[in-house]
Amino acid sequence: MSKYQVNQKGYYGPFGGAYIPEMLYPNVEELQKKYLSIIQEDNFQKEFNELLRDYVGRPSPLYYAKRLSKKYNANIFLKREDLNHTGAHKINNTIGQILLAERLGKKRIIAETGAGQHGVATATVCALKGLECVVYMGEIDIRRQAPNVARMKMMGAKVVAAQSGSKTLKDATNEALRDWINNPVDTHYIIGSVVGPHPYPDLVATFQSIISEETKKQLFEKTGNSLPDYVLACVGGGSNAAGMFYHFLDDEEVQLIAVEAAGHGVNSGESAATTALGNEGILHGSRSLLMQTKDGQVIEPYSISAGLDYPGIGPQHAWLFKSGRGKYVSVTDDEAMRAGLQLTQLEGIIPAIESSHALAHLEKMQVDKNTNIVVCLSGRGDKDLDNYMKYFGF
Amino acid sequence: MKDSSRLLSIYYTAGYPQLHSTLNIAQKLEQAGVDFLEIGFPYSDPVADGPVIQRSSEKALQNGMTLDVLFKDLKKLREHVSIPVFLMGYFNPVLQYGVENFCKACKEVGVNGAIIPDLPLYEYEELYQKIFEENEIANIFLVTPQTSEERIRKIDELSNSFIYLLSSNATTGKNLNVNDESEKYFKRIKKMDLKNPIIIGFGISNAETFDKATQYAQGAIVGTAFVRMLDESDYENKIDNFIKNIKRGN
Incomplete structure (x- = not known):
């Protein structure tokens, strides 16, 4: 094991x-x-x-995002969980x-x-x-x-x-x-x-592991190598990331990047970046990392994304963070919203604001044209149209 | 634990209704004839509690209650109160305070034990039993209608004060509905002839439910009904009557 x-x-x-x-x-x-x-x-x-096949519509496609790849000078593949029935992983x-x-x-x-x-x-x-x-x-x-x-x-x-x-x-x-x-x-x-x-x-995580199981096969078909250089996913509690990382955990050459919601900024007091702000504690039945006061009271998190607005992360993520197997980063509301709009305009895909957080990290990566990156597009943005409209003043 | 029957315990939340009302309420409860106390330390996410105790915890936190403040308030506990006192609350505040610091502070002020519902048997045994025992702090376990006999035996073996028997599988503040099923459950536990006294809690709110529960157990705990009474502006003058009303069958 x-x-x-x-x-x-x-x-x-x-x-x-x-x-x-x-x-x-x-x-x-x-x-x-x-x-x-x-x-x-x-x-x-x-x-x-x-x-999963007949009702959810799996396997979900692994889509080579050509214009996005060009923009960042890397090979970016989107794992299209947004295309599942009900619109998310x-x-x-x-x-x-x-x-x-x-x-x-x-x-x-x-x-x-x-x-x-x-x-x-x-x-x-x-x-x-x-x-x-x-x-x-x-x-x-x-x-x-x-x-x-x-x-x-x-x-x-x-x-x-x-x-x-x-x-x-x-x-x-x-x-x-x-x-x-x-x-x-x-x-x-x-x-x-x-x-x-x-x-x-x-x-x-076991039920979500279908995401990385399919990704490995699909990536092999497209590139001749089942292992990308990077795998990116957003983390609130962390289920799409857990599924996206699952079959890559023991492939140590694959860098796993989990993107948390920094809200208005990690140090703004309005954030949900658990690994940056939290320490060991217990919430909802497990020992993990948790945003809390020194007295052990849970701090109310903040993110523009309702799905990432959670003061903890799953215990496996806490372990991946602590052991160094995963890299945990965060992006702000503004960075995520811009990345969401960018994907819409470059690829014609409106991502959920949660998934926009993972996309926003692309901006911060050092890559070259041979770098293969898989981003988990965990959900579609239909539910967020109101938020996008208000934010950009459409 | 006093070797007796019809023991009455009261639960209330520290720091509620006022930040420093804890010790004063304890004194009044002892004077009114309560046999032991459960003082709750508040937590932001009390999953085992119903709305009344949730609200008292929220208010206590707003008032500024922390374990630090509580232990300061309880410093003179034993000058004023002689009945046993247990602290009750969720594990995360204890973990942040440090389990060893918590047990030491309990011992220092004269607290007899702790009731931490979300500190499970396995973790207690593996990680914390030694610390509790070194400081002579009793750890009180909960038993529910769904707890297996094997597990109850194990809990009895690990306990050295009393066993907290939940009247039903429920959050706090749901009234006990004594029916055939709960009677069967109480009788089943009584017949197990456990070495620790059984105290029934959750859903005990008045003389009727107290009488019923103490037919099968050495005592019972009233929480939500008392915390609700603390909402009233002149609660201090009502404590005596509240207790006498529950114990009136004596």
Whole structure:
């Protein structure tokens, strides 16, 4: 087993574990005991792969972005997760988890969501399987992501506003955990990122690992080499990055670059750049890096991107950062918005603001014309049109 | 823990309603006849708590409550309060304070133990049990209706004060609905004949639920109902009555 993957006790180096109240223990223990054997079953794999192909539309293309490549004098490939059904990588995980929930005999699904992409992806698979769905979403996010709220409702999900704390993703996650405590028997919690108590970080990364599995094959077809020089992905909790890095973790010659949201600037007091601002702590059931006061109170993060507006990162990312395997950088709101507009105008692709963060880092890289770079285009920008319009004054 | 039955414990949040009200409330509770106390130290993300205790934590943090402030406030605890005192809160503030510093500070001011819901059995045993024991700080574990018998036995073995039995699988502040199922659960635990006393918490709010819980356990804990009462402007004068109303069956 790779030294960058979870160990038997649920840890990545010093990070991970399951720091949960006893009320959640039976649920989490059930998952810990069963998740690996269930997802290895033939009938699980068959149904999972069929749905990814016929319902999600996989494999997602690896697109050689010619004009963008010319602009940066490198070979830039975009892994088009934005072309998935529901518009982002999030569906890879929810398909996997709904099949798991079914096999665990669960009747009711809960989820948290930030930008609404995970909420939509969860509502989608619940509609597909006819299961009850409740999505917790910060009150502020409900306002800034109205189209996604409408999509969830249309698919029959109940969207509940999280009104505590900063009223964003962190608080939506708290509310989902509280729901799970109160409904321990019939409910499965589909966490949307590589966060939460073990086994969630590994479970979600495993379902998202299809991204790098396909990328390797596609890159080989295009370049004769399955290994690029760089792989870039944005990180909030870190699920698209975990999937994008997964099959490259042991290829140490591939540089993994994770791009966090600096908001108004790392030192502005309004940021979500966890590796720059955080230290070791516990949030939502795992030990990881966390933005917090010296008294251990979680600091409210800020980013223009609702999907990156989270004060922690998954424990595997904390380990990749600490071990030096990954390079963790950040870009500001302004840099991300400009990169998003640039991609739109050079390639005719409107990226989600989350993905624009990964694109913005291209500007800062030292490369030459032989450098192969894969950027995970984690989602499409339809949900962000309002934000782009306001920002650029269109 | 006093060897008795019908023990009443009260939970309240440190730094609420005022930053330095903690010790004063403790004294009033002891005078009113409470048997032991659980003083909550606030955390920004209290996932096991319902809205009332969430709000008290938020307010306490706004008031400026930290573990540093709390330990300063509790410096003279033992000059004024003689009943056992437990601190209750989430693990992250303890981790930042330093687990060893936390245990030492507890010992110094005379706190008897800690209830940290999100410090699980495995991590406690692997990493922290020694520190707690060296400082003679009891670590209190939670047991729920879903906790397996094997795990309850293990918890009983690791405990040396009391076991915190949750009346149901729920966040704080949901009223206990005593039905066949919960009665069966309480009886099942009672029959296990554990070495540690059982104290029932979550959903205990009045004389009726207190009486019910103490039929099966040595005591019960009231939290949300008391914290809600602290919202009232003249709460200090109401503490005595509040406690007498719960214990009236005595």
